[in-house]
Amino acid sequence: MNFFQKATAGIVVGIVLGMGFYGYKVSHPPTRSFAPFVGVTRIKVFDTQGNATVINDPSRIASICTFVNRYANQWGGTGDLFGVPLPGVKADFSAGPVFLGHFGVGANFFETQRDGDFASHSASASEVSTFYRLVGGAKL
Numbered sequence: 647m648n649f650f651q652k653a654t655a656g657i658v659v660g661i662v663l664g665m666g667f668y669g670y671k672v673s674h675p676p677t678r679s680f681a682p683f684v685g686v687t688r689i690k691v692f693d694t695q696g697n698a699t700v701i702n703d704p705s706r707i708a709s710i711c712t713f714v715n716r717y718a719n720q721w722g723g724t725g726d727l728f729g730v731p732l733p734g735v736k737a738d739f740s741a742g743p744v745f746l747g748h749f750g751v752g753a754n755f756f757e758t759q760r761d762g763d764f765a766s767h768s769a770s771a772s773e774v775s776t777f778y779r780l781v782g783g784a785k786l
Contacts, residue, residue, distance in 0.1 A: 680758065681718070686711055688700060689738065692736050699781075699782060714749045714777075717758075717767055721758065722766050733750025733751050733752050734752055735751050735777075735778070735781070736749065751769065752774075753774070754770075755767065
């Protein structure tokens with residue numbers, strides 16, 4: 647085998663291995679978990695127009711945190727095939743002056759930003775509706 651044939655064979659092997667890894671990554675996307683939101687004193691909700699509503703009521707904050715914290719596991723990270731989708735509505739969680747992260751919603755997914763990473767999670771229509779109801783009716 648001459649140099650050209652060896653180089654071509656090496657390239658073909660590299661492409662085949664790369665495609666195999668890509669196929670594995672698509673069928674086995676990375677997942678991660680996040681710690682629950684605790685100590686939240688303020689939630690700032692942004693709608694699709696960028697309008698903000700601040701929630702300071704401790705009982706509403708507790709209800710929203712209980713809902714959001716149910717989704718602490720099985721998040722797809724930024725290494726997913728298409729990255730993380732952008733939410734239409736998002737809620738920023740703060741403990742005093744400290745930003746803890748956000749939780750957003752789209753038509754059929756949740757999205758979060760915590761611990762320096764963005765991640766997404768599929769959601770049913772009923773889960774999306776529940777989030778909208780909890781944050782005061784913001785819609786896409």
